[in-house]
Amino acid sequence: MTDKQSSNAYWQANIRIIWICIAIWALVSYGFAIILRPLLSAIKIGGTDLGFWFAQQGSILVFIALIFFYAARMNRLDRDHGVDE
């Protein structure tokens, strides 16, 4: 495999991971916390509903997890493609 092909494959893999993370990022904030909140309103938590929890706490916790997940996956990807530092 030439360098060019390898770096293309690396970049495609990166884009794929980004799409997965963006989907989760949007699902918890725009989905659970706002648009889907009425659908989840039957799930009660601490005097209110699940959507409220996602809006004020849950989505922030998921954001943190997403960044560390992305960082870890990319470290592995960097090594697999021989482009790590």
Next chain:
Amino acid sequence: MSQFTLNLIFIGLSFALYIGIAIWARAGSTAEFYAANRGVSPVMNGMATAADWMSAASFISMAGLIAFTGYDNSTYLMGWTGGYVLLAMLLAPYLRKFGKFTVPEFIGDRFYSKTARIIGVICLLIISITYVIGQMTGVGVTFSRYLEVSNSTGLWIGAAMVFMYSVLGGMKGITYTQVAQYVVLIIAYTIPAVFIALQLTGHVLPQTGLFGSLNANDAKFLATLDQVVTDLGFNSYTGHHGTTLNMVMFTLALMIGTAGLPHVIIRFFTVPKVSDARKSAGWALVFIALLYTVAPAVGSMSRFNLNTTMWPGAATGQTFSEPAVSLDAIENDPDKQWMRNWQVTGLLNWEDKNGDGLIQYYNEAGATDGELADVVAQQGLQGNELTTVNNDIMVLANPEIANLPGWVIAIVAAGGLAAALSTAAGLLLAISGAVSHDLVKGALNPNISEKGELLAARISMAASILVATILGLNPPGFAAQTVALAFGLAASSIFPVLMMGIFSKRINKQGAIAGMLAGILSTLLYIFLYKGWFFISGTNSLNDVPAEWVLGISPASFGVVGALINFGVAFVVSNATEEPPLEVQELVESIRVPRGAGDAVSH
């Protein structure tokens, strides 16, 4: 010991710490001045980024914004944190690999155009100057409240402080003072929050206390708060009252605006490696979340405390079971001392309109039916008698409302100053870097020596501080529009152009310039139509009310539309003109892979 002495000691100690760091972390080269020689560990950079990011607004105003609006203002919580996910995946690692010093420099190199770089500089200056004025006024207000000096004296003291460590140390000095300032501000925010959560719910963690039960009657805290505020004629706390579309758009505008703020982006130039830039964004969000997950608890609990102060029966959710607080109690009781303290500042005020000796707090607009209408009729109320309640009081008066010891109040004072000063310093560095590196070296005098540029950087830093202080003393009309103007421009210009520069090899000079201009101009137009031309009041063409917004999109949310316009125009124009030169396409290839980032250190 008097409260004033305590405040003086705590603020004095924190300042001595910052000065000590300033002397230790002097910058000897441009690499140190602009990027702390790229030697900052990811965790340290995360902490510095958190302090850089969390401004006077985050520290003082955010809890109040959430307190008085409830669920609808969760937009700030998600919007001001979700941007870090975008930064970590879409911008920070590649810009770190690029390995230069400023955001406009990337725009200029990637789009092989001085014009593009200059447009980048103009956007950066508008964003950062709007933002820094708010920090400077925050410094003035905090000083005048806690140290009994005038607003302007406070501002000059704050400016002298920033001058010390930013002119001497540049990014290096700012980074390590920001780390110290983060520690001060997070302690200051957390201590009163833990106390108030314990008093109300018995939870040590405010985050779980928010969803816990009241000590008073074991009912759920949020359910009781909803009950009390609706009793008093306000919108329910946990309910959704705005439009879903605008809530989505505003959150998205804050997220991509956050990711496009130059003073945040340049923090990621200071870490040694590309992988550190990704990890560092995660740490930054951890440290930010320590405040942002506490803020909704602080907001809701202090609003609850305010209600129970005004209506003692509200403590168990039986709002009207006891009479409202009496004027006599407010004016004489020791535990109402905080109300008298804050009346002096003009942030809180009351008036016994119907002369019954009680101060009834309620929402006049919500008093048309139900139990509240009966109360209004029976007690002969002439209107809400708690005439002024400023949002900011929720954080500032919190320790006093909860009867916490004087040293806690002093820590809150030092924390508010740390939040304002750390953000001001980060912004000033972004401003002075754009002036000395992009304008002086990039456009006016490309052959300037390393030593000459370092001197130019220090001079432009000193000049920026002076300008910011003068603007802070006489805030212009646009200063109050930070959210609309700074976030709108960052979202509609800087974020899209950086993203396209990294993720597309096809976007060329013409596309980037046309896209940026279209994004900025459409966003400014929409803001000016509703807020007045150049924010001169009375010159607005349309009323700034939800009913008149196009599709219900507020001016502060329009950055999202501006960003879409930017992407669209850049795409169309680029495809109609020639491809970028080969070396630019190779530059894009190289910033996409991490290997070799260490080589970029020496520039």
